[in-house]
Amino acid sequence: MSIVTKSYENSGNVIVDYCSKLSVRQHELQKELQELTIKSAPMAGMLGAPEVLTLGANFIQLIGAKNILDIGTFTGASALAWSLAAGDNGKVNFSSIFVLYSFPFSNILRCKAIYNGMSNEYFLCAIIQYPFQVLTLDINHDNYRKFGLPIIKKCEKTLKKIVTYEAPALNTLDQFLTEGREGTFDFVFIDADKENYPSYYERAVRLIKSGGVIMVDNALWNGRVAKDISTFDKSTKFINETNYIIFNDNRTNSSLINCGDGIHIAFKK
Numbered sequence: 001m002s003i004v005t006k007s008y009e010n011s012g013n014v015i016v017d018y019c020s021k022l023s024v025r026q027h028e029l030q031k032e033l034q035e036l037t038i039k040s041a042p043m044a045g046m047l048g049a050p051e052v053l054t055l056g057a058n059f060i061q062l063i064g065a066k067n068i069l070d071i072g073t074f075t076g077a078s079a080l081a082w083s084l085a086a087g088d089n090g091k092v093n094f095s096s097i098f099v100l101y102s103f104p105f106s107n108i109l110r111c112k113a114i115y116n117g118m119s120n121e122y123f124l125c126a127i128i129q130y131p132f133q134v135l136t137l138d139i140n141h142d143n144y145r146k147f148g149l150p151i152i153k154k155c156e157k158t159l160k161k162i163v164t165y166e167a168p169a170l171n172t173l174d175q176f177l178t179e180g181r182e183g184t185f186d187f188v189f190i191d192a193d194k195e196n197y198p199s200y201y202e203r204a205v206r207l208i209k210s211g212g213v214i215m216v217d218n219a220l221w222n223g224r225v226a227k228d229i230s231t232f233d234k235s236t237k238f239i240n241e242t243n244y245i246i247f248n249d250n251r252t253n254s255s256l257i258n259c260g261d262g263i264h265i266a267f268k269k
C-alpha cells in the first residue's frame with residue numbers, strides 16, 4: 001500500500017481516507033468536474049487531489065490572495081478551486097474609466113470596450129478593474145475547453161475570474177516578468193511538466209510578493225523521490241532537484257508535506 005496517494009485513487013490507505021474525509025471541502029461544481037475528469041478525460045490521474053486543492057483554497061482565503069497563478073490547467077480543477085476561494089470582483093463604475101494612454105503597463109486592468117474618444121487624438125477606454133484573477137497557464141487548453149469550461153460556465157462570476165494563457169508556461173511567465181509583474185502575485189500553484197519545475201519555481205519566487213505562497217504539487221511523486229537516486233527517471237530527478245532548491249532557498253520558508261502526491265509549500269519572506 002502506497003503511503004503517498006491522492007484520495008480519489010482509493011488506495012485503501014486508511015490514514016489518507018481519514019484525513020481527506022475530515023479536510024476536503026468541495027463545491028458542487030468541483031464534485032461535478034472531478035467526476036467527469038475521472039470518468040472521461042485522457043490521463044485523468046493528472047487531476048489535482050481535492051485535499052491539495054482544499055489546502056490551497058485555505059491559503060488563498062487566509063492571505064486574501066487576489067492575483068493567483070495556476071501553472072498547469074488540465075481540465076481546470078485547480079483554476080476552479082482558486083476562483084471559488086478568491087473573493088468576488090466588483091462592478092464597473094464611473095471611477096473605473098480612465099484614458100487608456102495613462103495605463104500603458106497596467107497588469108491588473110482589462111480593457112472591456114473601446115469607444116470613440118473626445119477628440120481625434122485621444123480615445124476613452126472603459127476599464128473594469130478585476131481585483132481577483134486566476135491566471136491559468138497550459139500549453140494546450142483542449143481539456144479545459146472540453147471538460148472544465150462547460151461546468152465552470154454554470155457560475156458566471158467564478159468563470160469571469162479565470163483568465164487563460166495557452167502557450168508553454170515558461171514563455172508566459174517570462175512575458176509576465178518582462179511586463180514588470182515581479183512581486184505582484186499572491187499565490188502560485190505549480191503543476192505542469194516536471195522537467196521545468198526548477199524554472200517554474202525560480203520564476204514564481206520572482207513573481208510573488210512578500211507574504212505570498214507557492215505550492216508545488218507532486219513533490220513526492222508517488223514516493224519515488226525518496227528512493228535511491230539511481231532509480232530516478234527524468235521527472236523524479238527534476239522534482240527532487242526542486243525540493244532541494246526550495247529547502248535551500250533563503251528567499252522563502254518552506255514545508256514539504258505528505259498530502260495528495262506531496263506538496264512543497266514555500267512562503268516568500
Ligand SMILES: C[S@@+](CC[C@H](N)C(=O)[O-])C[C@H]1O[C@@H](n2cnc3c(N)ncnc32)[C@H](O)[C@@H]1O
Pocket residue numbers: 046047048049071072073074075076077078079137138139140167168169170191192193196
Ligand atoms: C497535472 S496537469 C495539471 C492539473 C491541474 N492543475 C489540476 O489541478 O487538475 C499538468 C498540465 O500541464 C500541462 N503542461 C505540460 N507541459 C506544459 C508546458 N510546457 N507548459 C504549460 N503547460 C504544460 C499539461 O498540458 C497538463 O494539462
